[in-house]
Amino acid sequence: MCRSFTLGLLLLAMFISVPGRAAVTADQWLVRFSEAMHSYHYNGVLVYSREGQLDTVELSHDVNEMGEQSRLSYLDGLPREFLQHGDQIVHKISGETVASDRIHGRNPVGRFSGGLEQVKKYYQLQLKGQGRVVGRPAVIVEITPRDNQRLGYRLWLDKESALLLKSVTLDPLSRELETFQFTSFNFVRRDTPLKKEHQQQAPADGASLPWLPEGFDVYLVKDSVPVSENHLANMFGLSDGVSTFSVFIEPLRNDSLKEGVHQYGATVVVVRMVTRNNTARVVTVVGEIPLHTARKVAAAF
Amino acid sequence: MSDQIRQSLSHLMDNEADELELRRVLKACDEQDELADCWHRYHLMRSVMHKELEQPELFDLSDRITEAIDNEPAPGIDRIPDEGNILPVSRWKQAGSWLGKGAIAASVAAAVVVLMPGNETSPSVIAEQVISPQVLQQTLPVRGLQQSPIGIQRVSAGGSDSNYILADNQKLKQEELIRGYLMQHSEYVAANGSHGMMPMARVAGYQAAGDAH
Numbered sequence: 001m002c003r004s005f006t007l008g009l010l011l012l013a014m015f016i017s018v019p020g021r022a023a024v025t026a027d028q029w030l031v032r033f034s035e036a037m038h039s040y041h042y043n044g045v046l047v048y049s050r051e052g053q054l055d056t057v058e059l060s061h062d063v064n065e066m067g068e069q070s071r072l073s074y075l076d077g078l079p080r081e082f083l084q085h086g087d088q089i090v091h092k093i094s095g096e097t098v099a100s101d102r103i104h105g106r107n108p109v110g111r112f113s114g115g116l117e118q119v120k121k122y123y124q125l126q127l128k129g130q131g132r133v134v135g136r137p138a139v140i141v142e143i144t145p146r147d148n149q150r151l152g153y154r155l156w157l158d159k160e161s162a163l164l165l166k167s168v169t170l171d172p173l174s175r176e177l178e179t180f181q182f183t184s185f186n187f188v189r190r191d192t193p194l195k196k197e198h199q200q201q202a203p204a205d206g207a208s209l210p211w212l213p214e215g216f217d218v219y220l221v222k223d224s225v226p227v228s229e230n231h232l233a234n235m236f237g238l239s240d241g242v243s244t245f246s247v248f249i250e251p252l253r254n255d256s257l258k259e260g261v262h263q264y265g266a267t268v269v270v271v272r273m274v275t276r277n278n279t280a281r282v283v284t285v286v287g288e289i290p291l292h293t294a295r296k297v298a299a300a301f
Numbered sequence: 302m303s304d305q306i307r308q309s310l311s312h313l314m315d316n317e318a319d320e321l322e323l324r325r326v327l328k329a330c331d332e333q334d335e336l337a338d339c340w341h342r343y344h345l346m347r348s349v350m351h352k353e354l355e356q357p358e359l360f361d362l363s364d365r366i367t368e369a370i371d372n373e374p375a376p377g378i379d380r381i382p383d384e385g386n387i388l389p390v391s392r393w394k395q396a397g398s399w400l401g402k403g404a405i406a407a408s409v410a411a412a413v414v415v416l417m418p419g420n421e422t423s424p425s426v427i428a429e430q431v432i433s434p435q436v437l438q439q440t441l442p443v444r445g446l447q448q449s450p451i452g453i454q455r456v457s458a459g460g461s462d463s464n465y466i467l468a469d470n471q472k473l474k475q476e477e478l479i480r481g482y483l484m485q486h487s488e489y490v491a492a493n494g495s496h497g498m499m500p501m502a503r504v505a506g507y508q509a510a511g512d513a514h
Contacts, residue, residue: 037497048502055505059498070491070498074505082491082501089488101488153495167496180499220489227481237489244494246486257478267486267503269479286486 023162026125026141027116032162033141033155038063042163044134044185045075050178050265063190119241122146122215131156133165134185143242148172149213149293150243151266161187169266172290178265207236209247211300213293215240231256233284245287247297252280261291272298306336314343 023029043060056075061068067086074080081092091099119125128140138156145152152174156166166181207218220237225248227233233250250256252273262269270285283301285294306329312318313326330337483504490500 034495046499046502048505050503055502057502057505059502061498072498072501076505080505082498082504084491084498087492089492091484164496164499167499178503180496180502219493225485227485228478231478231481233482235485235489237493239493242495244486244490246482246489248482248485255474255478257482258475262479264483265503267483269482284482286482288490 026127027120029127029139029141029157029162030116030119030125033157033164036162037061039190040161040163040187041190042161042185042187044182047181047183048178049181056183115241118215119143122150122240123152123242128154130159133158134182136160136165136185138165144170145172147214148290150215150240151177151288151290153242156181158185158187161189163187169288171266209236209238209297209300211297212238213240213289213297216243216245238287243288245285245289245294245297248282248284248286249301250282250284252282256282257284261295263291268294270294270298272301274301307339310336310340310343313340314347 023032041060041062043058046057046059048055048057058073058075059070060072061070063069068084069086070082070084072082079094081090081095083090083092087102089101090097091101122145124144124146126142126144128142131138131140133156137159139159141155141157143153143155151172152170154168154170155164157163158165163185165185166179168179169177171177207221209218212218216238217240218236219239220235222235222237224232225235227248227250231250231253233248236247236249238245238247256273257271259271259273261271266288267286268289268291270291272283272285274281274283281301283298285298287294306325309318309322309326312322318326326336326340330340487500487504490496491498494500
């Protein structure tokens with residue numbers, strides 16, 4: 001009895017002695033996680049699996065005065081690379097740049113920071129014990145949707161740095177749809193952590209879709225987005241703070257996507273043709289949301 | 302397999318079976334593999350009629366059935382000694398004996414010929430394949446419906462390649478188009494989602510799926 005009391009005191013003392021780093025609740029862990037993304041260089045080999053398919057990428061990430069610097073290169077198949085410099089994203093195949101794009105609608109809410117209250121309105125946050133990933137002790141945080149209009153996530157956060165080591169996407173029935181997991185991982189703490197971008201981007205003004213699941217707002221409106229060599233579509237980006245999906249709208253053409261439904265791991269694609277006032281348009285809903293939700297978004301047009 | 306049970310099976314396929322017939326068929330299926338096979342083949346035929354030919358299962362199935370037939374004991378009647386001397390008429394006559402019992406088998410072969418749009422192979426070539434001496438040697442023992450899969454296999458292996466390529470091309474084109482949307486969406490998620498650049502790994506999956514074709 002006395003011993004366990006001393007132990008308890010000792011633990012308490014430890015928590016008090018490292019105030020900034022102690023996190024005891026799921027909320028605190030998520031806050032730490034979103035801060036960690038701005039406080040660490042990290043790199044490693046990431047494995048992505050869905051439906052028996054396995055892909056390996058090498059990922060490195062850094063934040064400096066120029067903004068975020070990321071590099072993601074595919075270790076399987078064609079040597080492809082994605083480079084992110086600040087708000088510029090570049091796609092390279094075999095070393096040659098094939099696409100370069102400016103990222104719009106940066107949405108810090110989507111990174112939990114500052115938007116935790118919003119997140120908690122639609123998700124339940126829970127600590128689910130401890131685990132071990134890439135040889136490192138981790139805490140498991142589960143983000144469970146409160147309704148069936150969004151997917152859930154189980155996150156393994158590194159105990160020391162709070163960086164994300166593993167993530168499993170779950171459908172409303174808690175079935176695993178896809179897994180991201182580091183199989184090698186290194187990180188270095190930045191000496192002077194960059195200030196968090198505190199300005200929160202408000203939902204885009206005036207933009208609205210016929211129907212949206214509760215909690216989702218339009219954060220991005222972009223005209224004439226190239227979706228193929230000769231297809232342009234208007235794009236809407238939506239987020240509830242955790243889950244994201246996109247809606248593309250374009251005029252119907254001979255070689256447009258056919259109506260239908262596709263699913264790749266957690267990502268669903270719903271294509272629908274809408275005819276109004278003698279003009280036919282194609283609505284494509286793409287994102288990590290339940291299929292019935294994506295269908296409903298498309299059907300409302 | 303009795304005619305009665307065959308009749309019941311036929312009713313079942315046409316959605317006309319009563320409760321009793323359903324039970325009878327299910328019970329008989331348990332006891333006789335032959336009946337279960339037959340039921341399976343009826344479904345296959347229906348798929349052919351309904352133009353569901355593009356399902357890869359058909360190939361798998363035909364391969365398995367071919368294998369099964371190869372493993373069958375030698376035909377009970379005399380082999381045709383010299384194929385060259387057999388007149389087409391006599392082939393038809395012999396073929397008729399199994400066509401008579403297995404009229405459905407023939408109709409499947411016919412359906413395949415008829416339903417194969419844009420088929421490069423002319424029906425006469427296919428018909429010849431169906432009654433070619435080699436096939437006859439294997440099928441003459443006359444087990445009625447059992448022969449039908451050969452007809453299907455012959456025809457589909459002989460003339461449908463162009464259709465498959467066409468269907469594949471369309472599928473490929475669709476998937477390539479979809480990838481464009483997935484890519485744009487993933488970039489948005491990478492910039493705005495909770496997982497940093499991680500979601501871009503999904504794109505690797507989409508592309509691997511594309512490369513595999």
